[in-house]
Amino acid sequence: MIERYSRKELKAIWEDYNKYSIWLEIELAAAESMEKLKIIPKGVVKKVKSRAKINVKRILDIENKVKHDVIAFLTSITEKVGKEGRYLHKGMTSSDVLDTCFNLQLKQSGEILLKDIDELLRSIKQQAIKHKFTLCIGRSHGIHAEPITFGLKMLTFYQEFLRNKRRLENAIKEISTCAISGAVGTFANIDPRIEIYVARKLKLSVEPISTQIIPRDRHAQFFSTLGVIASSIERFAVEIRHLQRTEVLEVEEFFGKKQKGSSAMPHKKNPILSENLTGLARLIRSTVMPALENVALWHERDISHSAVERNIGPDSTIALDFALCRLTNLVKNLNIFPKNMIKNLNITKGIFFSQRILLELTNVGFSREDAYKIVQRNAMKTWNNNSLFYENITNDKKITNKIPVNKLKKLFNFSYHTKKINIIFKRSLKKN
Numbered sequence: 001m002i003e004r005y006s007r008k009e010l011k012a013i014w015e016d017y018n019k020y021s022i023w024l025e026i027e028l029a030a031a032e033s034m035e036k037l038k039i040i041p042k043g044v045v046k047k048v049k050s051r052a053k054i055n056v057k058r059i060l061d062i063e064n065k066v067k068h069d070v071i072a073f074l075t076s077i078t079e080k081v082g083k084e085g086r087y088l089h090k091g092m093t094s095s096d097v098l099d100t101c102f103n104l105q106l107k108q109s110g111e112i113l114l115k116d117i118d119e120l121l122r123s124i125k126q127q128a129i130k131h132k133f134t135l136c137i138g139r140s141h142g143i144h145a146e147p148i149t150f151g152l153k154m155l156t157f158y159q160e161f162l163r164n165k166r167r168l169e170n171a172i173k174e175i176s177t178c179a180i181s182g183a184v185g186t187f188a189n190i191d192p193r194i195e196i197y198v199a200r201k202l203k204l205s206v207e208p209i210s211t212q213i214i215p216r217d218r219h220a221q222f223f224s225t226l227g228v229i230a231s232s233i234e235r236f237a238v239e240i241r242h243l244q245r246t247e248v249l250e251v252e253e254f255f256g257k258k259q260k261g262s263s264a265m266p267h268k269k270n271p272i273l274s275e276n277l278t279g280l281a282r283l284i285r286s287t288v289m290p291a292l293e294n295v296a297l298w299h300e301r302d303i304s305h306s307a308v309e310r311n312i313g314p315d316s317t318i319a320l321d322f323a324l325c326r327l328t329n330l331v332k333n334l335n336i337f338p339k340n341m342i343k344n345l346n347i348t349k350g351i352f353f354s355q356r357i358l359l360e361l362t363n364v365g366f367s368r369e370d371a372y373k374i375v376q377r378n379a380m381k382t383w384n385n386n387s388l389f390y391e392n393i394t395n396d397k398k399i400t401n402k403i404p405v406n407k408l409k410k411l412f413n414f415s416y417h418t419k420k421i422n423i424i425f426k427r428s429l430k431k432n
Helices: 008-013 016-036 044-051 056-066 069-087 094-130 150-175 192-202 217-243 272-285 288-293 306-332 338-348 351-363 368-385 389-394 405-411 421-429
Strands: 135-140 143-149
Touching: 008 094, 008 306, 016 044, 016 056, 016 069, 016 094, 016 192, 044 069, 056 069, 069 094, 094 150, 094 192, 094 217, 094 306, 094 421, 135 150, 135 338, 143 150, 143 338, 143 351, 150 217, 150 421, 217 272, 217 288, 217 306, 272 306, 288 306, 338 351, 351 368, 351 389, 351 405, 368 389, 389 405
Parallel strands: none
Antiparallel strands: 135 143
16 A cells, blocks of 8 residues: 555554564464474574564565565575574475464454544544534435434444444454464374464464465455445545535535645635545455455465455555544544534425325325325425425415314424434444
């Protein structure tokens, strides 16, 4: 991922130095177990630890010649530690190191992403509570439907990201496995107890059966989860983009005093953060299909997945980390315009009370079909003539013959649409 969309903490997980450090940690843990099992001489690990140095440039130089990254790594370490280096990687295969490391990197990345989601949840919750009863129009198909509150709108995102947090927790658990089983996963040249020891050392679970690789359905779940989270980010971003349109302007991204919106038009204040999040969501989702296609490898192992994962591992996690943090800052600093929300509520002259009238007509004896026709006729009159819906309803004798005008007036009440808000908030914010 390019620097523009990278944050230091998560990016560091995928840097070569960290990767090779994990490889060394895996090799040392395996050797430590072998010492305990008296497979290799005692004291090997102590000597290797004291002498081993990660030299990224040297490893890459060797790899350029031997065309094998794990061999290049082991050769580089052996150059530093001397004859004890021959005890490293004993009975192991490259995938033992690569897959265990990759899973650990995904776990480390996932734990940072969980922190990001927690911070986002706090920001959304704050806005939801603050605007719990801030009236705005709800829209279906982009058309005014019935009143809701802006807090309720925020609460839908809060719940969605709570679900995303649970999904990610499950995906991290699924991916947090270790395989030290040797060629084709039979343990022919390595004791299974070594795998158990390494897994505990790295705080991973033992992969029950690993062929020569850790099964890629685990990774498919992990990357699919990132794709779902990205889609939730986009849903939020698209909502803000729509609400910031000039003719709507119910919310607006924070715009700094020295910020510029357009190179040509000085008046512009564009929703660039939300648009950027939409683009990043597309990028993150694009990693899901390759991850799914990686599941079907040949027999016990091939490396068709390798180049894919070397790209999508860093790119998807770094991009999602950046996107979650950007969304959090956007939500924290969002400009919200309740007056414009009321203004937009009134654009359709009270037409959104149509269902209330429909239901009341059925209560006083009209069939639903007849009641619908009567209300729709008056609603269309409001649409076409830009007249008040209340006046059209109270001038309709079919309605006033059944419902007194003073009772009809009481039906045009915003509190009718907010009376259950407390219930929704209570059940949505209860501790899970």
